[in-house]
Amino acid sequence: MMPDTRVGTTFGHEFIGVVDQVGPSVQNLKAGDRVMVPFNVYCGSCYYCARGLYSNCHNVNPNATAVGGIYGYSHTCGGYDGGQAEYVRVPFADVGPSIIPDWMDDEDALLLTDALATGYFGAQLGDIVEGDTVVVFGAGPIGLYAAKSAWLMGAGRVIVVDQLDYRLEKARTFAHAETVNFNEHNDIVVHMKKTTDFLGADVAIDAVGAEADGNLTQHITSAKLKLQGGSPVALNWAIDSVRKGGTISVMGAYGPIFSAVKFGDAMNKGLTLRMNQCPVKRQWPRLFEHIQNGYLKPNDIVTHRIPLEHIAEGYHMFSAKLDDCIKPIIVAEAS
Amino acid sequence: MPYTAEAPTRRESNEELRARIPGWGADLDPADRPAVPRERFAPEVTGAHWDFPERQEERVPRERSIEHRFLTPVFGTSAPLHGVSGAIRRFAYEKFGEGRAAHWLLLIAGDRVDAVGSHLRSVLTLRPDNPVTETGVVSELRRGGIRSRVGRGRADVKHGWIDPLLIAGFWVFTGIVAVAVVRSIGKR
Numbered sequence: 001m002m003p004d005t006r007v008g009t010t011f012g013h014e015f016i017g018v019v020d021q022v023g024p025s026v027q028n029l030k031a032g033d034r035v036m037v038p039f040n041v042y043c044g045s046c047y048y049c050a051r052g053l054y055s056n057c058h059n060v061n062p063n064a065t066a067v068g069g070i071y072g073y074s075h076t077c078g079g080y081d082g083g084q085a086e087y088v089r090v091p092f093a094d095v096g097p098s099i100i101p102d103w104m105d106d107e108d109a110l111l112l113t114d115a116l117a118t119g120y121f122g123a124q125l126g127d128i129v130e131g132d133t134v135v136v137f138g139a140g141p142i143g144l145y146a147a148k149s150a151w152l153m154g155a156g157r158v159i160v161v162d163q164l165d166y167r168l169e170k171a172r173t174f175a176h177a178e179t180v181n182f183n184e185h186n187d188i189v190v191h192m193k194k195t196t197d198f199l200g201a202d203v204a205i206d207a208v209g210a211e212a213d214g215n216l217t218q219h220i221t222s223a224k225l226k227l228q229g230g231s232p233v234a235l236n237w238a239i240d241s242v243r244k245g246g247t248i249s250v251m252g253a254y255g256p257i258f259s260a261v262k263f264g265d266a267m268n269k270g271l272t273l274r275m276n277q278c279p280v281k282r283q284w285p286r287l288f289e290h291i292q293n294g295y296l297k298p299n300d301i302v303t304h305r306i307p308l309e310h311i312a313e314g315y316h317m318f319s320a321k322l323d324d325c326i327k328p329i330i331v332a333e334a335s
Numbered sequence: 336m337p338y339t340a341e342a343p344t345r346r347e348s349n350e351e352l353r354a355r356i357p358g359w360g361a362d363l364d365p366a367d368r369p370a371v372p373r374e375r376f377a378p379e380v381t382g383a384h385w386d387f388p389e390r391q392e393e394r395v396p397r398e399r400s401i402e403h404r405f406l407t408p409v410f411g412t413s414a415p416l417h418g419v420s421g422a423i424r425r426f427a428y429e430k431f432g433e434g435r436a437a438h439w440l441l442l443i444a445g446d447r448v449d450a451v452g453s454h455l456r457s458v459l460t461l462r463p464d465n466p467v468t469e470t471g472v473v474s475e476l477r478r479g480g481i482r483s484r485v486g487r488g489r490a491d492v493k494h495g496w497i498d499p500l501l502i503a504g505f506w507v508f509t510g511i512v513a514v515a516v517v518r519s520i521g522k523r
Contacts, residue, residue, distance in 0.1 A: 079411025295358025
């Protein structure tokens with residue numbers, strides 16, 4: 001839940017497009033170039049950008065220091081219009097966007113602008129070492145990519161937890177993961193302990209975030225009544241499912257107000273909690289290699305392609321998880 | 336298995352995993368992971384050809400967090416502050432830092448006022464909002480609303496009955512209050 005989301009703002013932080021016009025100081029792009037645009041708006045020159053923390057840029061978001069700039073993601077994230085439109089303004093065109101390589105599929109390029117980069121980043125934050133057991137909460141796009149990426153980093157087991165069987169099926173086929181439907185277990189944390197020799201997983205990744213279900217009180221107070229920054233059900237399960245001394249990677253998005261997170265358990269178990277919005281462009285060179293080598297096929301998870309004029313239906317379908325929807329794509333010039 | 340110093344037995348060897356999973360272990364060495372180390376001082380790779388960005392023109396007074404020293408050189412221009420919601424939001428920005436709950440709760444209140452105002456404006460125009468097409472609810476028919484829910488054990492379906500109460504409750508309550516106020520005035 002992101003406060004200061006204004007009526008009239010265009011959403012959309014994951015987009016590619018064709019350059020229509022460039023500003024006078026732009027050196028590296030020209031009209032007609034096909035570009036992929038990271039969801040981060042960033043200057044490339046501040047204290048944080050100079051250190052690779054592009055998602056934490058200090059020069060682009062006057063509304064908050066608690067988050068960087070993000071296209072189409074509320075005024076709390078800078079008040080930038082997003083890409084679900086025919087035109088979008090992209091500041092710092094020599095820093096963020098890249099020309100889409102000729103060999104790259106458009107949909108793969110699109111998914112690199114957030115979902116794939118974020119899932120891959122989430123696995124990295126887990127500090128996975130050879131043979132680790134990694135549990136991923138959430139089998140949406142980010143969770144699927146995080147699970148897939150965990151193998152690249154040498155995981156010995158990858159377990160994906162969700163409540164939707166069609167998504168768990170995708171976790172098995174796309175991400176080669178073991179799967180658990182939390183609705184089939186009275187206590188998912190106890191189940192996770194049983195399946196990890198009663199130690200717990202080495203790494204847990206929260207790929208759910210603010211709208212997590214599975215605990216009625218948490219869900220109602222956050223997703224419905226907005227009394228919390230998010231429903232930390234998945235995060236609390238992650239904290240309780242991981243072994244003592246383990247690592248939690250948080251990729252799920254939460255709002256800036258308080259949430260009922262079990263920090264006591266995290267402290268007493270000596271956990272390492274790592275998290276951030278993904279600095280997208282930093283991930284690209286290595287992800288390009290993985291795609292070219294055939295290790296990753298990003299658009300395997302795309303389930304729907306929605307014309308821009310039907311975007312309202314697309315939103316409802318995705319939100320309500322209709323028609324086995326996992327990853328819908330909005331197509332601006334769809335015929 | 337008793338609680339000993341031994342790590343749990345691996346279910347699959349590296350060779351088995353490499354054979355089963357394309358790219359297994361390609362990033363086993365942290366040096367191959369682009370996000371490691373977390374902070375890597377390398378301003379030369381960003382593409383920036385400035386030390387500090389050229390300042391964007393401030394065409395209307397732009398609200399900012401008081402935790403910033405100044406208005407950031409670049410900012411979004413979507414939906415400038417206006418009306419009552421704008422006044423609430425500006426107060427939140429000017430009065431409270433981001434560490435204060437009041438800052439965020441006021442912004443949430445501003446969102447609600449903005450939404451209500453937009454609904455009212457819509458009703459008073461010749462092109463009012465169309466709740467059927469603009470909420471996307473027709474996808475319930477076109478995208479299998481029933482088959483996507485029934486018999487699937489979805490947790491959200493179990494408490495779905497609350498949603499209409501939470502969503503419509505505010506409007507019903509507001510309507511009741513409005514009717515009561517009008518009646519009260521009419522009796523005087």
